[in-house]
Amino acid sequence: xxxxxxxxxxxxxxxxxxxxxxxxxxxxxxxxxxxxxxxxxxxxxxxxxxxxxxxxxxxxxxxxxxxxxxxxxxxxxxxxxxxxxxxxxxxxxxxxxxxxxxxxxxxxxxxxxxxxxxxxxxxxxxxxxx
Numbered sequence: 090x091x092x093x094x095x096x097x098x099x100x101x102x103x104x105x106x107x108x109x110x111x112x113x114x115x116x117x118x119x120x121x122x123x124x125x126x127x128x129x130x131x132x133x134x135x136x137x138x139x140x141x142x143x144x145x146x147x148x149x150x151x152x153x154x155x156x157x158x159x160x161x162x163x164x165x166x167x168x169x170x171x172x173x174x175x176x177x178x179x180x181x182x183x184x185x186x187x188x189x190x191x192x193x194x195x196x197x198x199x200x201x202x203x204x205x206x207x208x209x210x211x212x213x214x215x216x217x218x219x
Contacts, residue, residue: 113203113204113206113207113211113212113215114203116128116203116206116215116218116219117201117202117203117206119136120132120133120135120136120218122135125200126202127200127201127202128200128201128206129199129200129201130187130190130199133186133190133201133214133218134183134186134187136218137182137183137186137217137218138179138183140217140218140219141179141182141183144156144157144158150178150179151174151176151177151178152176152177152182153175153176154166154175157177160216160217161185161217165185169181169182169184169185182217185217186214186217186218189210189213189214189217190214192210192213192214193205193206193208193210193211193213193214201214
């Protein structure tokens, strides 16, 4: 059961944090398929795979820098591209997603809440989901 104090604290944080907090809360609602108020790795990977398909208009199974539309810097793309072909396969893209998920999950509980998604690492992850 959630106490009134917890709700009041959450609302205060949301007001003080401004739009970024709201955006991360919306991400939880958007991708939280089991409605537990957090995102687990499976939910995040499912969202990332769906976005990958949308970003791949030529359906060649890879994303190049143009198709990624700024979601990764050139340096990040190079680091995520082990075969050095200048593109990411779905597996390579999901590997980056998993790395960013883990970076955004400092308590290692396997889930991300709105506060964790609002961190620098969380926002980096969200860029790969939207």
